[in-house]
Amino acid sequence: MASHHFASALLIGVLVVVAATATADTMPHRKPGLWQITSTMQGGPMPSMTSKYCIDAATENALMHAGQSMARRNCESPVMHVSGNTAVINGTCKFGNMTSTSHTVITFSGADAYHGETHSHMSPAPQGMPPEMVTTMDARWMGPCSADMKPGDIVMGNGMRTHFNASMMHGSPEGRDH
Secondary structure (H helix, E strand, O other): OHHHHHHHHHHHHHHHHHHHHOOOOOOOOOOOEEEEEEEEEEOOOOOOEEEEEEEOHHHHHHHHHHHHHHHHHHEOOOEEEEEOOEEEEEEEEEEOOEEEEEEEEEEEEOOOEEEEEEEEEEEOOOOOOOOEEEEEEEEEEEEOOOOOOOOOEEEOOOOOEEEOOHHHHHOOOOOOOO
Protein backbone atom coordinates (compact mmCIF):
# COMPACT_ATOMS: atom_id res chain seq x y z
CA MET A 1 0.00 0.00 0.00
CA ALA A 2 2.87 2.39 0.82
CA SER A 3 4.40 1.80 -2.61
CA HIS A 4 1.00 2.66 -4.21
CA HIS A 5 0.95 6.00 -2.35
CA PHE A 6 4.58 6.65 -3.29
CA ALA A 7 3.86 5.80 -6.93
CA SER A 8 0.84 8.11 -6.99
CA ALA A 9 2.89 10.88 -5.38
CA LEU A 10 5.70 10.32 -7.88
CA LEU A 11 3.31 10.58 -10.83
CA ILE A 12 1.77 13.75 -9.42
CA GLY A 13 5.31 15.02 -8.89
CA VAL A 14 6.20 14.41 -12.52
CA LEU A 15 3.04 16.26 -13.60
CA VAL A 16 3.87 19.12 -11.24
CA VAL A 17 7.46 19.46 -12.45
CA VAL A 18 6.20 19.52 -16.02
CA ALA A 19 3.58 22.11 -15.08
CA ALA A 20 6.15 24.11 -13.11
CA THR A 21 8.21 24.72 -16.20
CA ALA A 22 5.29 25.55 -18.47
CA THR A 23 4.26 29.06 -19.33
CA ALA A 24 1.74 30.33 -21.82
CA ASP A 25 4.55 31.34 -24.18
CA THR A 26 6.51 28.09 -24.14
CA MET A 27 4.33 25.00 -23.76
CA PRO A 28 0.71 24.53 -24.68
CA HIS A 29 -1.94 24.30 -21.99
CA ARG A 30 -4.16 21.27 -22.04
CA LYS A 31 -7.48 21.66 -23.78
CA PRO A 32 -10.39 21.96 -21.30
CA GLY A 33 -12.35 18.76 -20.77
CA LEU A 34 -11.70 15.16 -19.80
CA TRP A 35 -8.14 13.86 -20.15
CA GLN A 36 -7.11 10.24 -19.82
CA ILE A 37 -3.52 9.75 -18.72
CA THR A 38 -1.80 6.37 -18.65
CA SER A 39 1.42 6.30 -16.66
CA THR A 40 3.92 3.48 -16.54
CA MET A 41 6.93 3.27 -14.24
CA GLN A 42 9.46 0.89 -15.75
CA GLY A 43 11.54 -0.60 -12.99
CA GLY A 44 9.05 0.50 -10.33
CA PRO A 45 6.79 -1.62 -8.15
CA MET A 46 3.52 -0.47 -9.72
CA PRO A 47 1.76 -1.61 -12.90
CA SER A 48 0.55 0.93 -15.44
CA MET A 49 -2.07 3.30 -14.06
CA THR A 50 -4.77 5.01 -16.09
CA SER A 51 -6.48 8.04 -14.59
CA LYS A 52 -9.02 10.55 -15.81
CA TYR A 53 -8.68 14.26 -15.08
CA CYS A 54 -11.36 16.90 -15.57
CA ILE A 55 -9.50 20.09 -16.53
CA ASP A 56 -10.64 23.65 -17.15
CA ALA A 57 -8.55 26.82 -17.54
CA ALA A 58 -8.70 27.57 -13.79
CA THR A 59 -7.57 24.03 -12.87
CA GLU A 60 -4.76 24.17 -15.41
CA ASN A 61 -3.61 27.53 -14.04
CA ALA A 62 -3.83 26.26 -10.43
CA LEU A 63 -1.78 23.17 -11.35
CA MET A 64 0.86 25.33 -13.01
CA HIS A 65 0.94 27.72 -10.04
CA ALA A 66 1.22 24.82 -7.56
CA GLY A 67 3.95 23.25 -9.67
CA GLN A 68 5.91 26.48 -9.84
CA SER A 69 5.57 26.93 -6.07
CA MET A 70 6.72 23.36 -5.41
CA ALA A 71 9.63 23.77 -7.82
CA ARG A 72 10.75 26.98 -6.08
CA ARG A 73 10.76 25.14 -2.73
CA ASN A 74 12.34 21.84 -3.81
CA CYS A 75 14.15 22.18 -7.13
CA GLU A 76 17.07 23.88 -8.72
CA SER A 77 15.90 25.95 -11.67
CA PRO A 78 14.71 23.46 -14.26
CA VAL A 79 16.05 23.97 -17.76
CA MET A 80 13.49 23.66 -20.54
CA HIS A 81 13.88 23.89 -24.29
CA VAL A 82 10.90 23.85 -26.63
CA SER A 83 11.28 23.21 -30.32
CA GLY A 84 8.20 22.71 -32.46
CA ASN A 85 6.00 20.11 -30.77
CA THR A 86 8.69 18.84 -28.37
CA ALA A 87 9.76 20.07 -24.94
CA VAL A 88 12.88 18.84 -23.14
CA ILE A 89 13.11 19.48 -19.39
CA ASN A 90 16.05 18.75 -17.07
CA GLY A 91 15.85 19.29 -13.34
CA THR A 92 17.11 18.30 -9.91
CA CYS A 93 14.74 18.32 -6.94
CA LYS A 94 15.19 17.47 -3.27
CA PHE A 95 12.38 15.79 -1.29
CA GLY A 96 13.45 15.24 2.31
CA ASN A 97 16.79 13.42 2.15
CA MET A 98 16.20 12.19 -1.42
CA THR A 99 17.56 14.00 -4.47
CA SER A 100 15.87 13.27 -7.80
CA THR A 101 17.54 14.21 -11.07
CA SER A 102 15.33 13.92 -14.13
CA HIS A 103 15.36 14.30 -17.89
CA THR A 104 11.92 14.62 -19.52
CA VAL A 105 10.91 14.74 -23.17
CA ILE A 106 7.29 15.64 -24.00
CA THR A 107 5.94 15.41 -27.53
CA PHE A 108 2.60 17.06 -28.28
CA SER A 109 0.22 15.77 -30.95
CA GLY A 110 -1.80 18.90 -31.56
CA ALA A 111 -4.12 19.98 -28.75
CA ASP A 112 -5.54 16.49 -28.19
CA ALA A 113 -2.64 14.33 -26.98
CA TYR A 114 0.89 14.20 -25.68
CA HIS A 115 3.50 11.61 -24.77
CA GLY A 116 6.11 12.16 -22.09
CA GLU A 117 9.07 10.11 -20.96
CA THR A 118 11.02 10.90 -17.79
CA HIS A 119 14.31 9.27 -16.84
CA SER A 120 14.91 9.74 -13.10
CA HIS A 121 17.76 8.98 -10.74
CA MET A 122 16.88 9.01 -7.03
CA SER A 123 19.52 9.12 -4.33
CA PRO A 124 19.01 7.57 -1.94
CA ALA A 125 16.23 5.59 -3.53
CA PRO A 126 13.11 5.17 -1.36
CA GLN A 127 12.78 1.74 0.25
CA GLY A 128 11.61 -0.84 -2.26
CA MET A 129 12.31 1.42 -5.25
CA PRO A 130 15.20 1.20 -7.71
CA PRO A 131 17.47 4.24 -7.96
CA GLU A 132 16.85 4.52 -11.72
CA MET A 133 13.36 4.73 -13.19
CA VAL A 134 11.72 5.53 -16.50
CA THR A 135 8.20 6.93 -16.31
CA THR A 136 6.08 7.29 -19.44
CA MET A 137 2.83 9.21 -19.71
CA ASP A 138 0.42 9.00 -22.60
CA ALA A 139 -2.38 11.54 -22.43
CA ARG A 140 -5.33 12.12 -24.70
CA TRP A 141 -8.33 14.39 -24.65
CA MET A 142 -11.54 12.38 -24.35
CA GLY A 143 -14.09 15.17 -24.86
CA PRO A 144 -16.14 17.18 -22.37
CA CYS A 145 -16.00 16.14 -18.70
CA SER A 146 -18.65 13.61 -17.76
CA ALA A 147 -21.69 14.82 -15.81
CA ASP A 148 -20.40 13.27 -12.56
CA MET A 149 -17.08 15.18 -12.71
CA LYS A 150 -16.26 18.81 -12.11
CA PRO A 151 -13.00 20.62 -12.97
CA GLY A 152 -10.22 19.38 -10.70
CA ASP A 153 -11.72 15.91 -10.23
CA ILE A 154 -9.40 12.94 -10.73
CA VAL A 155 -10.55 9.35 -11.03
CA MET A 156 -7.76 6.82 -10.59
CA GLY A 157 -7.78 3.49 -12.43
CA ASN A 158 -8.97 1.71 -9.27
CA GLY A 159 -12.00 4.03 -9.08
CA MET A 160 -10.62 6.14 -6.23
CA ARG A 161 -11.71 9.76 -6.62
CA THR A 162 -9.90 12.87 -5.48
CA HIS A 163 -10.08 16.54 -6.26
CA PHE A 164 -7.03 18.64 -7.14
CA ASN A 165 -6.53 22.02 -5.61
CA ALA A 166 -3.37 23.93 -4.73
CA SER A 167 -3.61 22.92 -1.06
CA MET A 168 -2.79 19.32 -2.09
CA MET A 169 0.74 20.46 -2.80
CA HIS A 170 1.14 21.87 0.71
CA GLY A 171 -0.04 18.84 2.71
CA SER A 172 -3.39 20.38 3.67
CA PRO A 173 -6.30 17.97 4.17
CA GLU A 174 -8.33 19.89 1.60
CA GLY A 175 -8.40 18.24 -1.80
CA ARG A 176 -8.12 14.72 -0.46
CA ASP A 177 -10.42 11.85 -1.37
CA HIS A 178 -14.12 12.62 -1.46
